[in-house]
Amino acid sequence: MALVRSLDVFSPGYCFALHVVNPSHDDLLRIEGLQKALVSTRLAVSIESIDLGDATQEQARCFYACARFLMLPELLSEFSRPILCVDADSLIVNPIDFHFSDDADADIV
Numbered sequence: 001m002a003l004v005r006s007l008d009v010f011s012p013g014y015c016f017a018l019h020v021v022n023p024s025h026d027d028l029l030r031i032e033g034l035q036k037a038l039v040s041t042r043l044a045v046s047i048e049s050i051d052l053g054d055a056t057q058e059q060a061r062c063f064y065a066c067a068r069f070l071m072l073p074e075l076l077s078e079f080s081r082p083i084l085c086v087d088a089d090s091l092i093v094n095p096i097d098f099h100f101s102d103d104a105d106a107d108i109v
Contacts, residue, residue, distance in 0.1 A: 001034055012040030019071045021048045
């Protein structure tokens with residue numbers, strides 16, 4: 001949630017695709033509240049329900065770590081534009097600095 005709010009404040013105008021696996025009712029309410037609070041960012045939400053009951057803890061962790069990459073073909077097809085896939089643990093706290101050169105200060109080159 002902090003990532004989306006930060007994007008809305010510091011890098012407005014983007015669409016953020018949020019893929020949620022096995023959300024609770026409270027999770028869905030929080031996402032709905034976030035959608036209403038955003039000013040300049042569009043939040044596209046997809047939900048996946050999967051039974052990980054037979055998975056080991058390590059297998060479940062691996063699934064959650066990889067789920068975003070499994071969604072990329074669908075996102076690329078739907079949006080037909082470049083997509084930046086970011087781990088939510090690396091929060092964006094400033095404008096994303098895109099440069100089309102070798103600028104050493106750029107976040108993304």
